[in-house]
């Protein structure tokens with residue numbers, strides 16, 4: 001593996017940060033998963049199946065667990081996960097040429113995450129079933145996982161939290177943008193993102209995602225690509241951010257971290273310093289994140305809002321952490337920000353007008369603003385991290401609480417603004433009204449059952465010509481195992497609510 005050390009040299013010289021284009025003339029583009037073409041989505045899914053089949057997938061869960069301490073609750077969090085994604089992406093693109101890791105901008109789904117298209121069967125599938133939390137629909141149904149070793153292989157689980165039919169609100173695009181703008185210090189950005197917005201997504205999906213072996217769920221990588229994107233956006237926001245790396249390693253007598261620290265290894269055993277992972281456009285990494293329309297819209301809207309507020313007389317930021325963040329971001333409006341507008345009718349009219357304009361800017365043709373339920377026009381507070389999560393991830397509960405308070409302040413401020421409508425409200429409405437992201441056909445491919453551990457019943461197969469749509473299949477007649485062309489089809493008996501029922505498994509490779 002070759003990684004440019006240019007980044008390190010430049011950081012050491014204290015040069016102005018600019019992306020190194022030299023060895024990376026055409027970076028891979030990581031897109032928001034909803035921006036993938038159906039063909040790209042198919043290839044992405046197929047690459048995961050192939051990686052899983054060749055035992056290159058489960059290893060990430062084990063490595064993640066093994067690196068709990070050096071890579072969680074400490075500044076190493078961002079660069080180590082950047083490396084993890086990069087190695088995973090390499091495995092995917094080796095499996096299917098041209099595949100790039102997508103990201104999932106879960107902040108689009110902040111208001112009603114369970115409504116997100118990503119949980120449909122034409123994306124990654126939804127919640128585990130009630131009886132045992134096993135994911136039994138979608139492309140990762142009965143996705144067999146060999147880690148942890150100390151229990152028999154299990155099927156992928158999801159436990160929507162607080163559930164069963166809803167997921168805690170996620171952190172909004174607006175809050176993330178605000179943090180990116182407000183944080184001047186790497187350690188502060190890292191704590192905020194890891195402890196707050198990052199944690200909430202793991203907790204909300206639950207099951208494997210809320211364990212240290214969360215890379216078992218393909219959602220892990222989509223989620224962390226978003227986390228990585230937040231770091232990249234922050235790095236690129238101001239030149240003083242790009243090569244910043246600071247904070248303390250609490251597992252090491254609070255030693256001050258340095259850009260020359262070596263990352264714990266992943267499938268590749270190369271000893272690489274943190275500084276090799278600053279520049280996503282370096283020869284070694286060579287990727288960028290594509291802009292995503294709701295994000296761009298929120299940046300614009302917040303900027304506008306900020307400008308008109310800064311036009312008013314502004315009080316110097318002062319006081320505690322929370323109020324200074326707010327003052328810094330939006331300009332203090334003194335005590336008036338606490339007061340609801342005098343006339344609730346006018347308030348709603350203003351918000352509607354703002355929504356109409358923003359929907360137009362987003363290209364949501366035909367979105368009926370008046371049909372958006374009032375409670376869905378407002379941002380909601382994400383649930384608190386369970387103590388078990390903070391403990392497992394080495395997070396300081398006091399700090400976590402502060403971060404949630406800062407995020408909730410941002411929510412309150414926006415919800416009280418008659419001229420602001422959150423982008424997640426518009427996106428959620430556009431999905432509900434079928435204006436964007438209409439359901440596509442469910443994929444015909446479903447995961448291979450792993451061959452690492454043969455089951456007692458040999459899996460019978462039917463010829464590909466008879467391969468039925470997996471969703472609606474009457475029990476097919478088992479025939480001796482057989483592989484035809486590059487398609488293998490077999491049935492797998494699963495127990496559903498105590499009743500064994502056959503599931504047809506079609507594997508393309």
Ligand SMILES: *[C@@H]1O[C@H](CO)[C@@H](O)[C@H](O)[C@H]1NC(C)=O
Nearest residue numbers: 059060062063065066067266
């Ligand atoms: C993870 O740690 C365990 C226990 O130390 C070790 O046996 C195992 O080989 C490690 N796994 C990997 C992939 O490094």
Ligand SMILES: *[C@@H]1O[C@H](CO)[C@@H](O)[C@H](O)[C@H]1NC(C)=O
Nearest residue numbers: 304306307308309310311312
């Ligand atoms: C700021 O105030 C000036 C003078 O009242 C006004 O002309 C201008 O449009 C305002 N700018 C914004 C961005 O609100």
Ligand SMILES: *[C@@H]1O[C@H](CO)[C@@H](O)[C@H](O)[C@H]1NC(C)=O
Nearest residue numbers: 178181302303306328329330
């Ligand atoms: C709001 O304006 C202040 C002062 O001009 C600026 O420092 C801050 O980054 C802006 N915030 C956003 C969210 O644009």
